[in-house]
Amino acid sequence: MPSKKQPIFPSERKLLSEFGERLRLARxxxxxxxxxxxxxxxISRMTLHRAEQGSPAVSMGTYLRILAALHLQDDIGxxxxxxxxxxxxxxxxxxSRKNA
Structure with missing residues (x-):
């Protein structure tokens, strides 16, 4: 049975989109x-495209592999x-414990 899709809020979508754009610019x-x-x-070319678009479906592991290929893996820290x-x-x- 497929899992229920979690909603993504506009502010979260914006953050992902900006992150994807930063990856694209670094490339x-x-x-x-x-x-x-x-x-x-x-990864596939399509997965990279989705990551650069800021898709919420792209896993953290995939983002980490992209960062590593760009020599930016330390930024994950x-x-x-x-x-x-x-x-x-x-x-x-x-x-509150000190005052008690």
Whole structure:
């Protein structure tokens, strides 16, 4: 049985679209053809096209392979690196324990 499609909100779609565009620009700056990048990433040309369009159906693993082929794989470590909200919530709990 197929899984239920999860909705994607406009703000999320915009983020994915912008990310895909950054990937495309990185490829173009390196003067790498779409066919070559797809081959180096071990994906099809159509999957690369979907990634560059920001399709939510493209997996994180595929994005990572594209980043690696562009020598940008270390950038994946920047995702969610600075969890400001989580740290604030943690500080609130710590402060309330200290005051108790």
């Amino acid at each position: 173009l700056r390196r003067k790498i053809s779409a066919e070559t990048l797809a081959e180096r990433s071990s 920047l995702l969610a690196a600075d969890d400001k909200l989580g740290r604030r919530l943690q500080d609130i709990v710590l402060d």
